[in-house]
Amino acid sequence: MFKVGIIGVGNMGEAILKGLIEKAGINGPEIVITDINQDRVKDIIEKYNVAGTDIRKVVNLSEIIFLAVKPKDIESALEPVKDLFKENQILISVLAGIKIEKIKKFTEKPLIIRIMPNTPALIGEGVIGVSFEKNTEKKDFILSLLKTLGEVYEVKEELLDVITGLSGSGPAYVFNFIDALAQGGVKMGLSYDMALKIATQTVLGSAKLLKESGQHPVVLRDMVTSPAGTTIYGLHELEKKNFKDAVMSAVEAATKRSKELS
Ligand SMILES: NC(=O)c1ccc[n+]([C@@H]2O[C@H](COP(=O)([O-])OP(=O)(O)OC[C@H]3O[C@@H](n4cnc5c(N)ncnc54)[C@H](OP(=O)(O)O)[C@@H]3O)[C@@H](O)[C@H]2O)c1
Known part of the structure; x- marks a missing residue:
């Protein structure tokens, strides 16, 4: 055997x-x-x-x-x-x-x-x-x-359909986010190669900090967000474009699609 x-x-x-x-x-x-x-x-x-x-x-x-x-x-x-x-x-x-x-x-x-x-x-x-x-x-x-x-x-x-919509499809959302971060860097003057490395490490480092510190993501977000500083201006743009709404809807749509397929 x-x-x-x-x-x-x-x-x-x-x-x-x-x-x-x-x-x-x-x-x-x-x-x-x-x-x-x-x-x-x-x-x-x-x-x-x-x-x-x-x-x-x-x-x-x-x-x-x-x-x-x-x-x-x-x-x-x-x-x-x-x-x-x-x-x-x-x-x-x-x-x-x-x-x-x-x-x-x-x-x-x-x-x-x-x-x-x-x-x-x-x-x-x-x-x-x-x-x-x-x-x-x-x-x-x-x-x-x-x-x-x-x-x-x-x-x-x-609930495996939700796991599919969240972590199964999740890497694709994250890869798109990393690519978008990098392209933002290119728009502002970096080479894509360097911007991609920086964007990747930013996501990896943030995920590790979140996991290892055990802090809530909002607490860690507020650590980077000083009054009238750069980050709140960036976050405001994301809010104007319904960033959170888009991500939540992506998980919802992928979960529903997984249910349909099965
Ligand atoms: N890849 C992922 O990220 C991921 C994530 C979650 C779940 N899954 C699931 O994992 C499963 C495999 O995905 P995969 O990406 O590993 O696919 P894959 O790379 O295409 O591997 C499937 C293998 O099975 C072979 N095969 C086909 N029919 C067979 C049969 N009757 N008997 C024995 N072998 C057979 C295929 O040969 P041929 O290429 O010659 O057809 C191929 O080598 C899928 O059901 C997918 O839903 C994958």
């Missing part, structure tokens, strides 16, 4: 694999992978010293199985192996918008867990929403595996 099997070793499948080996202390030979892209399988085997085989053996031989194909490929992945799952297995789905109820239509046997990571999980700095079909004695172990990808938040399944 293998401790972990991974079906689909694209971006997210590889991030999970990397976390398991580098941070969860699982050895390469305890993991088995499969993917329809054979070049990808070859690369991953060479890079991480894991086992690689066909999907039937992965399902047959793994205690915990991560399903990390695109949502559109769920049927092609699970239909041919649905009879192979066993009662004591755990199937962890990374698929955005595919409900536990739908996964159960392929197989009733394993315990199903849904996770919603975001792209910073690729470097172990993600946010991972997780929802368990029901309780399991292996819960702490599963949570410790997921923590190798970043911070883990357990929520009811219906």
